[in-house]
Structure formats: C-alpha cells, structure tokens
Amino acid sequence: MKNGWRNSTFKVNFYSWLFLLPSLIFLTIFTFYPILKTIYQSFFQSMQGEHDSVFIGLDNYKYLMEDEVFWEVIKNNIWYALGTVPTSIILAMMMACFVNAKIRAKSWIRTFFFYPTVIPTIAIANIWLFIYTPGYGLINHILSWFGIGSVNFLGQSETVMAAMIVMIVWKQAGYFMIFYLAGLQNIPTNLYEVAKIEGTSAWNTFKTITFPLLMPTTLFVFIISLTNAFKLVDHIIVMTQGGPNNASNLLLYYIYQVAFRFWDKGLASALTVIMLMIMVIIAVIQFFSLDRKIHYS
Amino acid sequence: MKRIFRFCMYFLALLWVIPLLWLIWTAIRPSQLATSLSFSVDFTLDNFIDAWQKAPFAQYYLNTFYIVFGILIVQLITATLAAYVFARLNFWGKKVIFILILVQLMIPIDVLIFPNYNVLRDLSLLNTKLGIMIPYFATAFGIFLLRQRFKSVPYELEEVAKLEGCGILETIWKVYVPLAKPTYIAFGLVSVSYHWSSFLWPLIVTDSAQNRPLTVGLSLFAQSFETGAQWAEVSAATFMVIFPLLLAFFIFQKEFISSFMQSGIK
Numbered sequence: 122m123k124n125g126w127r128n129s130t131f132k133v134n135f136y137s138w139l140f141l142l143p144s145l146i147f148l149t150i151f152t153f154y155p156i157l158k159t160i161y162q163s164f165f166q167s168m169q170g171e172h173d174s175v176f177i178g179l180d181n182y183k184y185l186m187e188d189e190v191f192w193e194v195i196k197n198n199i200w201y202a203l204g205t206v207p208t209s210i211i212l213a214m215m216m217a218c219f220v221n222a223k224i225r226a227k228s229w230i231r232t233f234f235f236y237p238t239v240i241p242t243i244a245i246a247n248i249w250l251f252i253y254t255p256g257y258g259l260i261n262h263i264l265s266w267f268g269i270g271s272v273n274f275l276g277q278s279e280t281v282m283a284a285m286i287v288m289i290v291w292k293q294a295g296y297f298m299i300f301y302l303a304g305l306q307n308i309p310t311n312l313y314e315v316a317k318i319e320g321t322s323a324w325n326t327f328k329t330i331t332f333p334l335l336m337p338t339t340l341f342v343f344i345i346s347l348t349n350a351f352k353l354v355d356h357i358i359v360m361t362q363g364g365p366n367n368a369s370n371l372l373l374y375y376i377y378q379v380a381f382r383f384w385d386k387g388l389a390s391a392l393t394v395i396m397l398m399i400m401v402i403i404a405v406i407q408f409f410s411l412d413r414k415i416h417y418s
Numbered sequence: 419m420k421r422i423f424r425f426c427m428y429f430l431a432l433l434w435v436i437p438l439l440w441l442i443w444t445a446i447r448p449s450q451l452a453t454s455l456s457f458s459v460d461f462t463l464d465n466f467i468d469a470w471q472k473a474p475f476a477q478y479y480l481n482t483f484y485i486v487f488g489i490l491i492v493q494l495i496t497a498t499l500a501a502y503v504f505a506r507l508n509f510w511g512k513k514v515i516f517i518l519i520l521v522q523l524m525i526p527i528d529v530l531i532f533p534n535y536n537v538l539r540d541l542s543l544l545n546t547k548l549g550i551m552i553p554y555f556a557t558a559f560g561i562f563l564l565r566q567r568f569k570s571v572p573y574e575l576e577e578v579a580k581l582e583g584c585g586i587l588e589t590i591w592k593v594y595v596p597l598a599k600p601t602y603i604a605f606g607l608v609s610v611s612y613h614w615s616s617f618l619w620p621l622i623v624t625d626s627a628q629n630r631p632l633t634v635g636l637s638l639f640a641q642s643f644e645t646g647a648q649w650a651e652v653s654a655a656t657f658m659v660i661f662p663l664l665l666a667f668f669i670f671q672k673e674f675i676s677s678f679m680q681s682g683i684k
Contacts, residue, residue, distance in 0.1 A: 127580075136586055137509035140499035144519070147496065147556035152522050155533030162533075212430075219427040230428070232671065233435045238678065239667045240660045241615035243633045247640050247656045248437050251444065251649060259440055291434065296678065303679045323420055352528050355617040359637050373529060373618075380532040381622060389532045396529050404524040 156397060162390035174387070181391035193367045194375045197282065201371060202350035204286035205293070209346050210339060212294040217301030218331065234295035242292065246356035249288045275361050278368035285360070285369055289353060297342045304338035305331070340410045347403055351396065372396055445657045449650035465654035469639070472651070474627050475658060478635035481547060485631055486613045489551045490606055497560030502590050504561065505568035522558035528619065535622055547629050550620045554613065560605050563680065567601040568594050604677035607670070614663060632659045
C-alpha cells in the first residue's frame, strides 16, 4: 500500500523531523542562538567595529549596577507597568460588561473601543504628539477654556510618564476588552437568572458571579499587559527620545540607545540578558497562575 | 447606579474616538488652520497630495505589502507543517521540541533586537526586505493555533484520504487545510496587522527608502519637520498609513474581533 508510512516508525520520525525542520531552523537562528550568544557576549567588553573583545567577567553587570541611567530606566519601567496594567484591565472589564449588556449603538461602541488596537503604535504616537503639544495641542486648547495656561506634557519629567501611560491605556484597553467579551460568553446564563430571581443588585452580581468567573481571563490579560509594558517602546522614538533627562526612557529603548547610538556591544548584551530574565520571570508567573486555574476548575 | 455607569461608558466611548476624529479633521483642512480649533467648512485634499509628493509613500506602501505578505506566506507553510506533526504524529523527541517552541511564546523576538541585528549582519542581510522578514518566518503562535484546530479534525477523514491514495502532503492540503480555514483567516489577520504595525525592528535594519516600510517612512517624515510646523501634512500621512488597516477592520470587523479573540485563547 502506498500510504504504509504510518506503520513504519522510521518513516513517521523522518516526516516529523522533516516537517519541523523549517520552523526549527528559523527558531534556532533567530531565537535560540541569539539568546545564547548574547549571554556569552555580556561577559566581554567590545565596541562595534573593533574585532578584539576582552573577557571582563561580570564587569558589564557591575557597571550597570552603578549606572544611574540603568536604575532610572528600571524605575520608569516599573511605573510604566504599574500605570498601564491595572488601569487597562479595569477599563477593559468595564468596556466588556458595557458592550455585553443590552445598550444602544452596541456595535459602534465596541468599534470605538477596539479600533486603536489595529493602529500602529508609531501612528498613535504621531496623533498623541499633537494632542499633547504645548500651546495649540488639543488638551491645551481645552485647558485654555478653563483659563489654565499651557502645559508641556511631554517636555517635563513630572508629566511625561503619565502622558505615555494614558496613551498606552487608550491603545490597549479595547484589545483586552475582546478577551473579556469571550470570557463573559462562557459564563452560564442561568447563574444570572438565579441572581435575578433572588433580587441581587447589579454590583453584587458582578462581585459574586462575573468577577470571579472572569479570573482566568484576568490572569491572561495581566500577563499580556505586563509583557507589553516591556515590549511597547515605538512611541518613545517619535515622542520623547527617552527624555527629558531619561524620564521616559524604558528598558527596551535603553537597549536600542546603547546598542545603536553608543555602539557598546557588551553593555547592550548585558541589558538584553536582564530583559530576558524579566521575560522568564513573567513566564514563571504565568505558569504558576495557570496551574492554579486548573486546581480551581 | 446603572445609569451613571452607562453614562460614563458612553462618555468613555466618545473619548476613545476623539483622537481619530481629530486626526481626520486636521488632515482634511487647510494647513494654516491646523493649529486652531475654529470651526469652518473648508475642505481640502492638498495635505494628502503634499505628503504623497514629499516622501516616497508609494514605495513605502509596496515595501509594506511585500514584507507583510511575504512573512504571512512563509509562516503559513512552516506553521502548517509543524502543526500537523504536533497534532497527529508521535515521534522521537516530541516533548522536548514542543517545549523549545514554547520558548518563542515566552521570549518575543521583539526584545532580541540587538543580538538579531548581529545575526543579520553575519548573514549579510542588513538593509534588505528579507532581513526584516526572516526572524518572523517561524511562528510558535501559528503552530499552536493550527495544532489546536487540526486536533479536532476527525481522524476518519485522514483514513479516507489514505484509502484514496493521498500522500502525506496531499492529505494535509486536502483534508486539514480546508477544514481549518477560519483559523487561517484568524491567524492571517493577526499576523498582517501585527507586521504592518511593526516599527523598531525595520527601523534598525533598514537605511534606505528602497526597503523601508510605511511605519519607518512615516516616522522619518514626521521628524523631518520642526514641531508643529506641518501638522496637517503629518496628519494626512498618518492617516494614509492607518487607512488600509482601518478600512479592513471596518469591513471585516467580526472576523477581526474573533481573530484577536482567538489570539488569546489557548
């Protein structure tokens, strides 16, 4: 028979590996090899263009531990995460509950919430640059109606982080809403019927039924938004270049600066290793939270 | 209580749509009016024409199309083959390989900009479209998505194909691919919109207009002006970049939303 290959262990193994090969080759070249190479390179001192690199052990890391900019960047990134993650989650949950209810213009509202998801971050940065511009930007126009003078949101270190956080929340909340909409559809409707018969208030229904049953979705959204807080830096290039005075500099942008502005290979590698460690920590959090979910169900 | 919530949410929806409306409003009005909020009925397409002439947006469009669909086509092939293997075959080393592929979900390629730049330099692929595309040719996300779908295909269908004398590739093509069509559409929409938006990586890799995608072209165009000097033109250019995505989104809204939904459900 022509298709006897399934009966032969050798042939099954052969086809399996053959079909996996394309994926494995690209994964090796652009994920596994770079990870190992960058860990190795982080123990060397070398500038771009110079071929000799000197083994310096942990000196790159020691340098970072004493580098003020590095700590500023880490601090900023933590604030960025603290600002974007909970706010996006709460807004997304509210949006989903609202869009899921019987309301007027439902599909329009859903569209309004979701459309920022499909716009490139770089285009969003252009739009919000105009919104935040001092003098004649949209927000300053509105402030001037109330007699408040011009504020340079992106130009001062006190406001720049908040301005970026608002923009990112605007960009991603509608995306997370989608997951909550899916989560809401999985909640059995008879639970709500029971709540209705018992005369439970809307808030109590949310607290005792909706919120706990959405917990798996919340964990999932938490992980994506936390990853986003370290991945989304495109807007910095157009809006602030990390300034003023590194007040809006984030880890990935700092890697970009060190690697492609200062051309310090060793330091850029050490920074990338720190970024990888953060990604692994997030994955561990995800692993354990998923584990919990299984125990609950 | 309920009323207050609803009022707040309608207000929030309004807030959410204002940036887009404001972008369009700025783009279609004479550029000297861009910095004022004054209302008038002036309408012009000059900003679009100016922007189109001042920077090679046609070239950028072509590049973006080339990159986005190039990535998608290769991804579909690599992911389909790997997904079939994981869904249907038992082979030596399956668990180890599966975990290795999980690593890509854990560590997004986007954070490996610096090491991957070096890999690209060693391969002499800097400043090429292939260089922008190649790191994304393998997609763990696509493999997992398709594997889920393939697993739910009744095994009897494969038996039938076998009896009719189909080889392994023919079986995948005739049985699995047609049945997974919605999954392919979902994956395609997510992949295309993701790579259309991609910015930092192409910025690093390219240094000529010949290879730059729209996002990089747009940022260079926006940065070539003094702040605020050419708002109307930058708005018009921004709108040109997002228009195909918005149009596709409005036409395929249901597909988009369910695709992005699937991108989360594992």
